[in-house]
Amino acid sequence: AQSVAQPEDQVNVAEGNPLTVKCTYSVSGNPYLFWYVQYPNRGLQFLLKYITGDNLVKGSYGFEAEFNKSQTSFHLKKPSALVSDSALYFCAVRARGDYKLSFGAGTTVTVRA
Amino acid sequence: NAGVTQTPKFQVLKTGQSMTLQCAQDMNHNSMYWYRQDPGMGLRLIYYSASEGTTDKGEVPNGYNVSRLNKREFSLRLESAAPSQTSVYFCASSDTSRKDEQYFGPGTRLTVT
Numbered sequence: 060a061q062s063v064a065q066p067e068d069q070v071n072v073a074e075g076n077p078l079t080v081k082c083t084y085s086v087s088g089n090p091y092l093f094w095y096v097q098y099p100n101r102g103l104q105f106l107l108k109y110i111t112g113d114n115l116v117k118g119s120y121g122f123e124a125e126f127n128k129s130q131t132s133f134h135l136k137k138p139s140a141l142v143s144d145s146a147l148y149f150c151a152v153r154a155r156g157d158y159k160l161s162f163g164a165g166t167t168v169t170v171r172a
Numbered sequence: 173n174a175g176v177t178q179t180p181k182f183q184v185l186k187t188g189q190s191m192t193l194q195c196a197q198d199m200n201h202n203s204m205y206w207y208r209q210d211p212g213m214g215l216r217l218i219y220y221s222a223s224e225g226t227t228d229k230g231e232v233p234n235g236y237n238v239s240r241l242n243k244r245e246f247s248l249r250l251e252s253a254a255p256s257q258t259s260v261y262f263c264a265s266s267d268t269s270r271k272d273e274q275y276f277g278p279g280t281r282l283t284v285t
Contacts, residue, residue: 068212093273102176102262102276103215149214158203158222159230160274162214 061086063150065163072170078140080166082133082150092133093151093160094124103149109133120144140170174198176277178263184283185253193248193280195263201275202268204246205230206238208259209279215262221246223268253284 062085072078084090091110095103107118114126124135133150150163176197185191197204202223207215207230217230219238227238235257237249246265250257260281264274 063214095276100279102278103264103274105273105275108273158220158228159217160205162216164212164214 061090061152061154061157061159061161063152063161063163065148065150065166067166068164069167069169072140072168074142074170074172075139078135078137078144078168078170080135080148080150080168082135082163083131084133084150084152085131086152086154088155091153091155092124092126093153094118094122094133094135095149095151095162097147097149097165099146106135106148140168142170142172144168145170176263176265176275178261178277178280180280181278182281184285185250186285187254189253190249190251191253192250193261193263193282194245195247195277196245197263197265197275198244199265199267199275200243201265202243203266204240205264205266205274206236206246206248207262207264208232208257209262210259218248218261250282253282255284258282258284 064083093108094106109116109126117123151160153160179194205220206218221227221240224243239247263277266272266274
């Protein structure tokens, strides 16, 4: 069975400071890993994915994530957060050969001006 | 392109009533999914359809049925609604490749009283 853990329910940062949202996963074999963002009353939007290759993945809106196989982690990062980054962030994993995507519980990010 | 559309946006049902949630995508995607989102639990997969003519159960299929009407449309039916089915329901679609990201609709907020 595959699963995702997002250990922090909430992350609060000041605008201009670095932002990190943590994610660890469990899956058989090599994973496909994803980050999605959800703004209030909206559906999820894709941010970035790791399939293979370079462990540092760059995505939309200046976000990036680092895949660490030994720690089974895929933390989301942004060097300088904006107030508009305030949203709910989900990490997700899919086993190769499977259609099913497993989501974490989500982390609410609040960026204060 | 409208992407993934869902109807209705909001619905209130009484216990025991039935209803169908509609989903359509115009991206020519082969795979479609239904999720429910509950606070603190992330998204949980109800059913998915890997391709036209096929459907499979996800994590939480009890109390639901689905129909993949054609390549564009994937409906979710609640035959006898229960208060435990109060949730926000999201439809998503993706290309055939299992490494591709999923595109989400805006969601349906369902309340069962």
